Amino acid sequence: MRGSLRARAFAKINLELRVLGTRPDGYHELRTTFQSIALADTLTFTKTGGPFRIECDDPAFPTGRTNLIWKAAESVRRLAGTRGRLSDVTVRVEKNIPMQAGLGGGSSNAAAALRAFCRLWGVKASPAMLQAAAAELGADVPYFLCGGTALGLNRGDVLFPLDDIDPSWAVVVVPEFGVSTRQAFAWWDSSPRRNPRASNDLQSVVARHHPVVSRLVRTLNKEGAFLASLSGSGSAVFGLFSRRSDAQAAARTLAGPRTFVTPTLTRRACRLLAAK
Numbered sequence: 001m002r003g004s005l006r007a008r009a010f011a012k013i014n015l016e017l018r019v020l021g022t023r024p025d026g027y028h029e030l031r032t033t034f035q036s037i038a039l040a041d042t043l044t045f046t047k048t049g050g051p052f053r054i055e056c057d058d059p060a061f062p063t064g065r066t067n068l069i070w071k072a073a074e075s076v077r078r079l080a081g082t083r084g085r086l087s088d089v090t091v092r093v094e095k096n097i098p099m100q101a102g103l104g105g106g107s108s109n110a111a112a113a114l115r116a117f118c119r120l121w122g123v124k125a126s127p128a129m130l131q132a133a134a135a136e137l138g139a140d141v142p143y144f145l146c147g148g149t150a151l152g153l154n155r156g157d158v159l160f161p162l163d164d165i166d167p168s169w170a171v172v173v174v175p176e177f178g179v180s181t182r183q184a185f186a187w188w189d190s191s192p193r194r195n196p197r198a199s200n201d202l203q204s205v206v207a208r209h210h211p212v213v214s215r216l217v218r219t220l221n222k223e224g225a226f227l228a229s230l231s232g233s234g235s236a237v238f239g240l241f242s243r244r245s246d247a248q249a250a251a252r253t254l255a256g257p258r259t260f261v262t263p264t265l266t267r268r269a270c271r272l273l274a275a276k
């Protein structure tokens with residue numbers, strides 16, 4: 001294939017997240033419902049001469065070997081049985097999904113990159129091979145190969161597609177601080193206190209360190225969200241509304257610098273829009 005290939009990598013929110021226990025591998029046993037939203041990064045893969053490169057205007061975005069796009073490229077090369085250094089591709093990332101927000105930006109980039117490198121290099125990987133490669137890159141990565149509304153079990157990497165929820169509008173508020181997933185689970189381990197009224201078990205432990213989380217959830221509930229919660233391990237908080245105008249009104253009340261109003265996406269919409 002010549003020229004460029006463009007992929008959109010959508011963000012997710014977690015409609016529910018239950019921590020069921022710890023696992024011998026140090027991970028946590030989860031039961032979570034993922035939901036795609038239209039907020040997305042755009043990845044452009046261009047065949048070039050020279051070294052493998054990841055480029056992004058955001059200086060906070062890591063562009064080296066630790067980036068999951070880089071690791072996805074190495075995975076696809078392993079699937080193809082190719083040895084040697086990566087080269088001859090530049091990946092340009094237009095970063096719109098805030099990092100350390102619980103919106104799955106890095107994992108979504110990784111899933112989009114797995115698909116794109118397979119196409120770019122003509123590698124035929126079965127869905128099961130792709131799923132296994134995704135799970136190796138991170139617990140959330142397999143979900144992004146599926147999208148829409150889906151149940152995640154085990155580490156969140158064993159997926160069961162669910163009926164899509166009714167089309168809704170999400171108000172996503174991202175505080176100025178980020179939360180590392182590893183840190184959030186460590187907070188959970190040292191004090192696994194559940195708030196039965198919260199739909200995300202990590203919400204109360206994250207809110208204990210960042211009280212603004214509870215305030216944002218309360219405000220979104222007061223504004224009429226039918227569900228308001230921390231997303232993943234945070235720091236983003238979202239509220240879901242049936243009507244766009246209600247979501248926009250809530251976003252105006254919150255008026256933060258990183259507040260997004262974005263529709264939820266069905267699995268089919270994810271598939272159709274990913275390459276547009």
Ligand code: C5P
Pocket residue numbers: 026027028029030137138139140154155156181182183185
């Ligand atoms: O798989 P990923 O690299 O995205 O996970 C980041 C960190 O989050 C892990 O190193 C682990 O500390 C924590 N985690 C967990 N249980 C999960 C998913 C993630 O403890 N189910």
